[in-house]
Amino acid sequence: MLLYCKDLTKKFGEITAVNRLSFDVKAQEIFGIAGPNGAGKTTLYNLITGVYKGIGEINFDGSEINNLDPHRICHKGIARTFQIPQLATSLSAYHNIKIAAHFGNEKNRVDKKVIDDVIAFNGLRDKQGIVADKLSLIDKKLTMVAAAMATQPKMLMFDEPMAGLSPLEIRHLMDLFKKINEERGLTIVIIEHFMKVLTELADRLMILENGAKLCIGPPLEVTQDKRVIESYLGNCYAESK
Amino acid sequence: MGHGGNLMKIKKDLGVLLAVYGLLALLPIFFHNNMSLMNILIISLIWAVVAGSWDLIMGFAGIFTFGQIAFLVIGGYSSVIFCKLFGISPWFGFLIGGIVAGGAGILVGLPCLKLKGAYVALVTFAVHMILEPFLKSDIGRAIGTGGAQGILTVPPLKIGSYVYNAMEPTPWFYTLLIISFIAFFIIYKVVHSMWGYSFIALRDSELFAQSVGVNAFKYKLIVFGISAALTGMIGGVYANYVGMLSTRILGLDLFLILMVMLVLGGMGRFPGALLGAFITMFISESLRYFDTYRLIIFGLLVMVLVIKMPQGIIGLIFPLGKAGIIERTILHFREKKAKKAEMIT
Structure with a gap:
């Protein structure tokens, strides 16, 4: 495995944004992350990329990257994009x-x-x-x-890359991400609200709720999970499928 | 569109710098007997370096520091004190002034790295405020600051057997022209180097800069160091030119004038600070008759400039993303010529 997080926790005062979260990302896979607003998706990215310091273990490509500065984490091989272009x-x-x-x-x-x-x-x-x-x-x-x-990098992390784009532009980015993964062999972690994007792109999908892992697995299994439908996707999505 | 536009910009910046210095070099031919004008030109060259160094950290790196005059004073005092203590040439004194001020810049920069915006301004201005009582204190007097009186005798600057003096401004002018050109050339090289791009990236988006590997801590300290070192070096030159040094320079007058130079020239627009320094000095001199109202007029000028001309003079000539005065004039004459040719045919 390329990335391994164990019991990752981040608190802002009384609020626990990421709560004892453990998961791993395999080399060369596309790993999707979804969940309702405030689920802790971007906070998780900020923890992995060193913007925030938290508690728990983050291991990347065989070395601990906990509490490293963002530029050092970039040098280790993690690069990211931002939801609002930076x-x-x-x-x-x-x-x-x-x-x-x-x-x-x-x-x-x-x-x-x-x-x-x-x-x-x-x-x-x-x-x-x-x-x-x-x-x-x-x-x-x-x-x-x-x-x-x-x-x-060895791993690219995209934070809601499709936000604000037209359907044609979304298709263009999806094709590009596939190409990056297939031709360059880069591991991709992607946060996205468009489930269609994740179900088509991701090898595995993790759903977060209140900073904790609700469900993880292949997209088709995850989108049919009762807990995921109840707390995030809603019955309309399930019925449309 | 290729990235050749950036190469053009680099050449344009150097072109403007060389053109301004070329024009300045001609001035003593016409005005060498005008002592007052020569003095204004010399002082403008000194303040231009301070404003240019300030622009490097505030305009290009986006760090709102208000400690530039403190670095000027630190450089000036250390230059003169070292010359007096060790009997070294003032030329080396200027370098020492730069080194000491650069070190002070890094020391001041350290606590500022955890702060943002107005808080950096507050910390750096606190250094400015602390400096005057320190220089006047017993500790200051013990290290040779001369206390409240200041340093009244400064070892004269020499080249071979020639001793620089106030009655001959032309040698001073050309010396300052070379020193300030070197300072601006350093700023030009820094701005167009990968260091300069890292400063701009940190200013525009620290999140982006860090995510692509820019070490914010290191490059912010570097810009603090370079900016303070250039200012400190010119502080030594200033002390030598004026022939004395006191804490009066820490007053708000100079602070405000330097601010006008920056805003008028165009913050973060090379070499705006150079143009701003000369224009501001001439405005300041022409407002001399207004006495105390001069500062009020300057304060109002800053407000008007920030609102009406945020890119300053350099932005008027070379606005970002559209044609400036020069390009518009060329275009106008080209169109006129084309119309004339059309009428003939």
């Missing part, structure tokens, strides 16, 4: 990717081939010179994906 907005898409390629490795060396490759892979050739702030939402998301890939 980029160096005053720099071009190219420079955002160049920053990732340069600082994403401990030696701080830029490999121009890597930059050109991720730009071409994400279809950003015509847009690389545009200032990130002026990019469309889909292009901002693609730039984030390209920047994450430029760090040459």
